[in-house]
Amino acid sequence: MGKKIIELKNIYKKYGDFTAIDGINLYINEGEFLTLLGPSGCGKTTTLRIIGGFEQPDGGDILFDGVRINDVPAHKRMLNTVFQKYALFTHLTVGQNIAFGPTIKKINPEQIQKDVKKYLNIVNLEGYEDRDISTLSGGQQQRVAIARALINKPKVLLLDEPLGALDLKLRKDMQDELKTMHKDVGITFVYVTHDQEEALTLSDTIVVMNNGRIQQIGTPVDIYNEPKNAFVAYFIGESNIINSIMIKDKLVRIDGVDFACVDTGFGQDSTVDVVVRPEDVILVRPDKAKLKGKVTLVTFKGVHYEIWVEGPSFEWKVHSTIPQMVGDELGITVDPYNIHVMHHEAIEIKPVETVVNA
Amino acid sequence: MSKRRFSLPYLIWMSIFIVVPLLLVVFYAFTDNSSGKTVFTLDHIKAIFEPLYLKVIGRSLYMSLIATIVCFILGYPAAMILASKDFAKKSTMLILIVLPMWMNFLLRTYSWLSLLENEGLINRFLALIGFGQVQLMYNNFAVVLGMVYNFLPFMILPIYSVLVKIDKSVIEAAKDLGANNIKVFGRVIFPLSMPGVISGITMTFMPALSTFVISRLLSGGKITLIGNIIEQQFTITGDWGLGSALSLLLMVLIFVSMIFINKYGDESVGAGGLL
Numbered sequence: 075m076g077k078k079i080i081e082l083k084n085i086y087k088k089y090g091d092f093t094a095i096d097g098i099n100l101y102i103n104e105g106e107f108l109t110l111l112g113p114s115g116c117g118k119t120t121t122l123r124i125i126g127g128f129e130q131p132d133g134g135d136i137l138f139d140g141v142r143i144n145d146v147p148a149h150k151r152m153l154n155t156v157f158q159k160y161a162l163f164t165h166l167t168v169g170q171n172i173a174f175g176p177t178i179k180k181i182n183p184e185q186i187q188k189d190v191k192k193y194l195n196i197v198n199l200e201g202y203e204d205r206d207i208s209t210l211s212g213g214q215q216q217r218v219a220i221a222r223a224l225i226n227k228p229k230v231l232l233l234d235e236p237l238g239a240l241d242l243k244l245r246k247d248m249q250d251e252l253k254t255m256h257k258d259v260g261i262t263f264v265y266v267t268h269d270q271e272e273a274l275t276l277s278d279t280i281v282v283m284n285n286g287r288i289q290q291i292g293t294p295v296d297i298y299n300e301p302k303n304a305f306v307a308y309f310i311g312e313s314n315i316i317n318s319i320m321i322k323d324k325l326v327r328i329d330g331v332d333f334a335c336v337d338t339g340f341g342q343d344s345t346v347d348v349v350v351r352p353e354d355v356i357l358v359r360p361d362k363a364k365l366k367g368k369v370t371l372v373t374f375k376g377v378h379y380e381i382w383v384e385g386p387s388f389e390w391k392v393h394s395t396i397p398q399m400v401g402d403e404l405g406i407t408v409d410p411y412n413i414h415v416m417h418h419e420a421i422e423i424k425p426v427e428t429v430v431n432a
Numbered sequence: 433m434s435k436r437r438f439s440l441p442y443l444i445w446m447s448i449f450i451v452v453p454l455l456l457v458v459f460y461a462f463t464d465n466s467s468g469k470t471v472f473t474l475d476h477i478k479a480i481f482e483p484l485y486l487k488v489i490g491r492s493l494y495m496s497l498i499a500t501i502v503c504f505i506l507g508y509p510a511a512m513i514l515a516s517k518d519f520a521k522k523s524t525m526l527i528l529i530v531l532p533m534w535m536n537f538l539l540r541t542y543s544w545l546s547l548l549e550n551e552g553l554i555n556r557f558l559a560l561i562g563f564g565q566v567q568l569m570y571n572n573f574a575v576v577l578g579m580v581y582n583f584l585p586f587m588i589l590p591i592y593s594v595l596v597k598i599d600k601s602v603i604e605a606a607k608d609l610g611a612n613n614i615k616v617f618g619r620v621i622f623p624l625s626m627p628g629v630i631s632g633i634t635m636t637f638m639p640a641l642s643t644f645v646i647s648r649l650l651s652g653g654k655i656t657l658i659g660n661i662i663e664q665q666f667t668i669t670g671d672w673g674l675g676s677a678l679s680l681l682l683m684v685l686i687f688v689s690m691i692f693i694n695k696y697g698d699e700s701v702g703a704g705g706l707l
Contacts, residue, residue: 128604148607155608161601165623174619175609226609 078140079104079230079262080125085134087120087286094120095131096286102230102264103279107256109265111273112283113309118266119234121283125264126155126232139229153230154223158238160215162207168194168218169203175226193221196255213244220255230262237272249275270310274298282306303416307349314355316388317418318348326415329385331365333408337415345418352393354412357383363405369398460676476677485661485678492658493685495572496640499579500587503636504629506580507587511628514588515595529585541578541649548574548650570652578646579636586635594628595621630693638686658682 080102087095095117102108110118123129124136127148135142143151154175163171169190176186194200197217207215216236223231236252237245253276256263267273273280274294282289282297282305290302301307304315319327323338328348340346360366367383367390374397381392383404390406398404464473479485514525532540547553548568555565568574598621606620644659658678665675 126604126608128607147612148604149610149612155605157601157605159599159601161599161605163602163606163620163624165620165626174606174611178610178615178619222605222609 077104078102079138080264081135081137081140082121082125083135083137085121085124085131085136087117087124087129087131093286095124098134098286098288100281100288100291102262104229105260105262106278107253107263107265107276108279108281109267109273109277110281110283111267111270111309112289114268116283117286118268118283122155122232122234122264122266125230126153127151152228153232154226154228155232155234156216156219156223156236158235160212160219160239162215162218162222164207166207167203168199168205168207168210171207171218172222172225174222179226189225193225196224196258197221198251212240213248216240216248220252224255224259224261228261230264233263233265235267236265238267245272252276274310282309284309301349301414301416303419304347304349307414307416312352312391312393314348314350314352314388314390316348316350318346318415320344320346320415324410326413328408328413329365329388329390329406331386333413334410335413335415336410337413340415340417347416347418349414349416350390350408350412352380352391353378354408355383355390355392355394356407356409357381357392357394357396357398358405358407360403360405363407365406367404367406369400369402369404372398372400457676457679460672461680464673473673476673477680479674480677480681485658488656488661489658489681489685491655492641495576495657496579496637496643499576499583499640500633500637502576502580503584503587504633507584507632508591508629511588511591511595514592517600529588532581533585537582538645538649540582541646544574544578544581544650545569548577569650570654572651572655574650575647575655575657578650579640579643582643582646583636583640586639587632590631590635591625591628594625598624633693634690637689641686642682 078101082098082100085095085098086093098117098121100121110121112118120129124131127143127146131144136144138146138152163174166174172190172193173186176189181189190203191200194202197220199214199217199221202210202214202218207218210218216239219236233252237248240248249272252263256276265273265276274297277294279291280294280297281291284305290297290306292300297306297310301310301313307313307315316328318329320337320340320343321327321332322342323340324335326333326335326337326346326348328350335348365385367385369381370384370389371380371382373380375393378393378395379397381394381398383390383392383406385406392406461476462472462474463470464475465471510529514522514529545552549555550565550567550569552568554568558564558566602620602624603616606616611619642659644657644663647655647657647660658681662675662678662682665671665678669675
């Protein structure tokens, strides 16, 4: 992947007493699909709006292609935005909406007509030029919004929870389409979402944010498999986060029982957080494991069963394709490389909104 | 259907207070009972095409048009200021705009007399700072002023209510697509506010065209508008036939103007306004 197209250097933003962004450093490579992921109020949308030019940072620099653009107004920036609620012009037709940017730039009308057709094709809306916006479904409106942005051939496309208002099935389809579009047009995408699954599906790079700070930057695989702290583990996927004691290198006491692990360098007898993904917990016969627990709840989830097992001091969440009986005694084992040890920290987790945030 | 049952009171109301009076107007306009019995006639309709009346109609159209344009020029920026998010004194200003409407219409118009008279407040002030007396009343200016003053809120409020409803993200989208503030206004805000503009024009133009109080008070009876003539037919001359015919003409004029305004509006907006 190419050079850095956008750089954020030490960005701060406050609204009254509320610190929305608390010192963000980030660079975005040309051509990549980068997602800002976090719960609502984590500062992801504010970050996007600062890049778009709709908010001014209280501190720090924004570089575009190496040039500082803090003072460049939104309408002069070489990027375009797809807004959460589409923000289409209801007084114009589909074609006129898409042609809005080129018309402002006084490109010749014949070229505009050609481009409109081309981008309607890209978003699978051939022949919709003369339709009224109000006659389109939510998914179609979102496609128009994407075409309206792409036709300007921006270097960077900003997308603010563009699929938030769509239903699940349509959202999945649009995710695939977005990914294909990203490959086809070769533009840098900066995507904001609170949906971790969406982030994992779409992104080359994920930036996990909480409380105005970046928690971790990495590829989806890194973020999922090697969460840097308990917040990331909590927010991405499902996990058991267990307050434990690091006895010595490669040995950790979880839920009162010593487990072999692969982590070193945490000192001796120190308090740590251990993260174990539910699908990494192995349930065995009680005599086959040191840690024993009792099944308290079994829920069928389609692909797997979600099983809650009460250990000595922790209730384990387990994903397994094999059902268990409530009340059964079981042994719990975890392979050493599936135990993720991290420094203990108090995590502030605001309730995660599953609905669209405003 | 329960929906129909709920609409019944309105239907009754509308037939008694709108349809029946309208039919009466039509009835009087086309009948004559001077001979003791009621006969059909076109005399009243012919009478309204006399040069005298046509001149008055022309003057009425002209003055209400000027008043509407002035209202629009004053009202649109006012509505924009009101609708802007950072305007702190919004509620105070809204109350100030609506406040005059709490007062009696006649009283409000009378109050202008004491301002505009030859011995009124303004002229006394002008005399004080050494200017001579200026003729402020008994002319077109005073009548248009009265119309603008009385009907300005009806221009501001509908435009304001449309402007505040425009989603801020639409404006951001326009900027995002390269539009500067002037283009954002010309290509997005103004077209989106057209329904409000159409309502505003309708609600100022119609009462301005048919007013008789403003012209009588502020011109001292010197300037006659169509409203004054109609009023005279009913209160002084007693010629209900001619009065009704003129009323019909006024309605036709308003109807035609509304079609015109709405057609223009439709072309630029694609969304409907009044009517």
